[in-house]
Amino acid sequence: MRRVRATAAGAAAIVRRDAIIFSSYRLRFLSEFVSGALGVTLFYYVSRLVTGGEFAASDDYFAYAVVGIAVLQVLTAALVVLPMAVRQELLTGTFERVLVSALGPVVGILAMAVFPFASAVLSALVTIGFAALVFGMQVEWSTASLALPAAILGSVAFLPIALLMTAAVVVVKQVGAGSGFVVTCMSLVAGVLFPVVLLPDWIEWASEAQPLTPAVDLLRNLVVGTPISDGSVWEAAGRLAAFALVLMPPAILALRASLRGARRRGTILEY
Amino acid sequence: MNEGVSLPTAGVADAARSDASEPRLRLEGVAKTWPKQEVPLFAHIGLELQPGTLAVVTGRNGVGKTTLLRIVAGLISPDAGVVRLDGLSPGENRRDYHRRIGFLSAGSAGLYARLTVGQHLQYWGRLAMLPAAHVRSRVAATLELFELGAIADRRADRLSMGQRQRLRIALAFLHEPSLLVFDEPWSSLDGDALELLRAVTADFGVRGGCGLFSVPIGQELEVVPAGRIFVIENGGLRPL
Numbered sequence: 464m465r466r467v468r469a470t471a472a473g474a475a476a477i478v479r480r481d482a483i484i485f486s487s488y489r490l491r492f493l494s495e496f497v498s499g500a501l502g503v504t505l506f507y508y509v510s511r512l513v514t515g516g517e518f519a520a521s522d523d524y525f526a527y528a529v530v531g532i533a534v535l536q537v538l539t540a541a542l543v544v545l546p547m548a549v550r551q552e553l554l555t556g557t558f559e560r561v562l563v564s565a566l567g568p569v570v571g572i573l574a575m576a577v578f579p580f581a582s583a584v585l586s587a588l589v590t591i592g593f594a595a596l597v598f599g600m601q602v603e604w605s606t607a608s609l610a611l612p613a614a615i616l617g618s619v620a621f622l623p624i625a626l627l628m629t630a631a632v633v634v635v636k637q638v639g640a641g642s643g644f645v646v647t648c649m650s651l652v653a654g655v656l657f658p659v660v661l662l663p664d665w666i667e668w669a670s671e672a673q674p675l676t677p678a679v680d681l682l683r684n685l686v687v688g689t690p691i692s693d694g695s696v697w698e699a700a701g702r703l704a705a706f707a708l709v710l711m712p713p714a715i716l717a718l719r720a721s722l723r724g725a726r727r728r729g730t731i732l733e734y
Numbered sequence: 735m736n737e738g739v740s741l742p743t744a745g746v747a748d749a750a751r752s753d754a755s756e757p758r759l760r761l762e763g764v765a766k767t768w769p770k771q772e773v774p775l776f777a778h779i780g781l782e783l784q785p786g787t788l789a790v791v792t793g794r795n796g797v798g799k800t801t802l803l804r805i806v807a808g809l810i811s812p813d814a815g816v817v818r819l820d821g822l823s824p825g826e827n828r829r830d831y832h833r834r835i836g837f838l839s840a841g842s843a844g845l846y847a848r849l850t851v852g853q854h855l856q857y858w859g860r861l862a863m864l865p866a867a868h869v870r871s872r873v874a875a876t877l878e879l880f881e882l883g884a885i886a887d888r889r890a891d892r893l894s895m896g897q898r899q900r901l902r903i904a905l906a907f908l909h910e911p912s913l914l915v916f917d918e919p920w921s922s923l924d925g926d927a928l929e930l931l932r933a934v935t936a937d938f939g940v941r942g943g944c945g946l947f948s949v950p951i952g953q954e955l956e957v958v959p960a961g962r963i964f965v966i967e968n969g970g971l972r973p974l
Contacts, residue, residue, distance in 0.1 A: 469863040476860030480849065487848040556843025560905075563807055564861035565833040571861075726811045728769055729801065 473566035474574035481548075481578035495582075499590040500597075502532050506656075507598045517658045526601065526687040529594040531655035533587035534679045537614060538649065540583030541621035543642045545576050546628040550636065553734040562731065568722055569715065572629055573622075580618040587614060591686055603688035610685045613700065617678035620703040623710030624674075630714075630721035636734055649675045674706040756821060757782035758944045759806070759913055764815035766801060775801060777969035779815065783913075783962075788935060788945040792953075792974070793966035799948040800840060800917055802966065806946055807837045807915045819913055833862065836911035840918045840948075842898050847891035851882050851901055854890065855908055862909035872908055879934065880904040895922040903931060907938070914938065914945040 485491060510525035518524040549572060552558035561571040588610070594600040628645070631638045650656070652666060653675035659667060670676045681699040683689040691699055725731035764779035775798045783789055791799050804810040805817060808824030808831055817824055822831045845854060855876055859869035877883045880900050890898060899922045906914060914935070920928055935945060951965070963974040 465865070466863075469865070472866055473860045473863055476857050480846065480853075480857050483853060484846060484848045555846075556839065556841070557846060559809070559837075559839055560844055560858065561861065562809055563832055563835055563837045564858075565829050565863040565909075566861045567828060567832070723811075726809065729766070729804075729810045731809060732804075 470566065470570060473564070474570055474577075477561075477571060477574035478577045478581075481575065485578065485582065492582075495586055496589055496593075499532070499536065499586055500593050503529055503590060503594045503598070506532065507594075517660065522599075522601065525594070525598065527658075527683065527689065528656055529591060529600055530683045530686055530689075531650075531679055533590045534614075534617065534675065534682055535646075535650060535655055536587045536590065537580065537583045537618055537678075538621055538675060539646055540579040541576070541618065541625040542628055542646050542649075543639075544579040544583070545572075545625045546632045546638050546642055548575055548579065549629050549632050550638075550734065553632075553636070553732070556732075559732055569718060572626070572718065576622060576625060580622075584611070584614045584618060600687070602686060606685045606688070610682055613678075613681050613685055616700060616703050616707075617674070617682070620674035620678065620706040620710075623707065623714035626711075626714035626718050630718045633718070633721040633725050633731070649673055652676075653679060655679055674703055677702040677706075758785045758787070758820060759783040759946070760816065760818045761806070762816040764802075764805060764812045764817065766798070766805065766810070766812050774813075774969055776812075776966075779966075779969075779971045781964065781971055783944045783946070785912075785942040785944060786939050788939045788947070788961035790947050790949055790961050790963045791966060791971070792949050792951045792963065794951055797966040799966060802971075803915050803917050803946060803948050806913075807835055808832060809837075829863075833909070834912040836906035836909070836914045836916075838902055838906045838914075838916040838919055840921065842895055842902070842922060844902060845890040845898060848889060850887050850889050851893070851897075852877070852886040854901060854905060858905045858908055864909055872910075876904050876908045879907070881930065896924055896927055899923055900927055900930075903934075907934065912943055914943065914947070916945065917948045918950070919947060920949075 506528040507525055510521045510528060513521055513524040518527065549558065552561070558568075562568050564571070591600075591602070591610070595602045624645070628638055628642055631641065652659070652662065652669040653673065654670060655675065659670045659676070662670070677699040680689075680691045680693070681696060681703065684691050684696055684699070722731065759781065760783075761779055761781040764776055765774060766776045767774040779802065781789075791802060793799055801810060805812050806819075808817075808828065811825065819831055819834055822834070824831045846857075849857065852873065855873040856869060859872055864872060877886055880903065882897075882901060882904060885893065885897060888897075890901070893901065899919075903916075903919060906916065919931060923931060939945065945961070947961070964971050965974045
């Protein structure tokens with residue numbers, strides 16, 4: 464029990480470290496908010512061009528796109544920010560401290576995921592709030608409060624993919640371009656900014672093979688009331704949980720193997 | 735060194751040692767060959783350090799001093815051989831092994847620019863999994879021992895190189911390790927700080943801790959008073 468508490472305290476210290484560093488750059492949250500707000504503004508005006516087809520009105524597409532942008536913020540935090548954070552630690556030599564600590568690199572890396580996820584979830588909620596307040600996006604208030612646990616569930620479902628990308632950083636050191644590629648591919652097939660039914664038939668299967676699709680479906684339903692085309696809220700949540708449960712063990716094994724291999728090759732501190 | 739303030743060492747390690755006659759650190763047949771290299775860096779490294787022994791590893795540039803220290807610190811796995819600290823293996827008993835290591839890499843890296851001196855010590859205390867109740871007292875004692883109290887609230891990126899190095903060394907002592915693994919520790923230290931390092935290290939040895947320090951050849955006596963000196967040559971380690 465004492466060891467569990469000490470492990471939790473060590474992980475919390477990493478989260479606190481990241482929070483201190485983040486807050487030491489005073490304009491950072493503001494710049495992230497402005498960036499999100501500009502994206503929302505852009506899609507508001509793009510949505511004015513969208514009438515008919517899959518959407519009954521321009522506002523329907525605007526709400527669709529806003530939730531997509533919000534979920535994309537969380538996905539980017541997972542697939543880009545965490546691997547980049549580990550690479551940054553390698554560059555500055557601070558990863559070595561995690562490696563020689565009793566806490567160890569696996570728990571350390573898991574803890575390093577927490578703050579970026581939390582920050583991205585907050586940014587996503589602010590983005591949605593901005594769209595509602597400034598552009599009058601209709602929010603389904605009766606279920607909107609469930610968006611937070613749903614976003615956390617989505618984050619957990621993205622975590623195994625983030626761990627795989629981080630394992631790649633340990634092995635090949637550079638995965639910035641690869642992370643961007645994966646985010647783009649997942650966004651393309653998951654219906655983040657346009658409905659999946661517009662995709663060619665031969666690629667639609669890919670929308671079911673990754674957690675971004677149920678994450679955006681679930682959040683759209685909870686935040687703006689968009690019906691889930693393929694099942695219920697509980698089914699979407701269940702699929703996210705299943706992605707997390709099935710992918711997490713192999714992702715952690717892959718991370719452990721990458722660390723073990725880098726120790727064996729002597730490349731663990733290289734960058 | 736501040737009189738009356740010291741860091742008790744090796745408490746956890748002593749409790750775990752099953753046989754007091756066993757060496758604290760034991761290397762046996764340690765071998766390492768870099769990928770795509772035909773000549774091994776080490777072929778047969780052996781070393782035993784009894785409690786209280788401070789040892790220097792020296793040798794020409796590129797003979798593998800840093801690699802040997804990284805192997806002892808559990809950062810690099812040897813191709814063959816045995817590494818044991820208080821009977822623990824870095825591979826099989828990683829957490830308890832690293833609980834006993836105080837590691838200092840060469841250079842000045844490894845600090846977070848935006849964290850203060852005090853925040854670094856708190857952070858490391860938690861990563862070292864010190865009991866929560868001990869972290870505050872360990873941080874206070876370490877600040878005093880390494881004369882960092884006056885700059886406890888200063889960010890790392892606003893420290894001089896010598897202050898940074900003193901903080902890095904303080905981090906290695908904070909969690910009461912039983913083995914110090916220091917790669918060229920005197921870097922950037924002025925005369926007073928070097929004297930402080932010598933005194934703290936000597937006290938660490940008196941209290942039963944072991945130390946393995948890498949220094950360039952010709953500077954063996956710079957850091958460690960009355961230590962054993964080994965030189966890496968031809969893939970092996972021999973007393974100098």
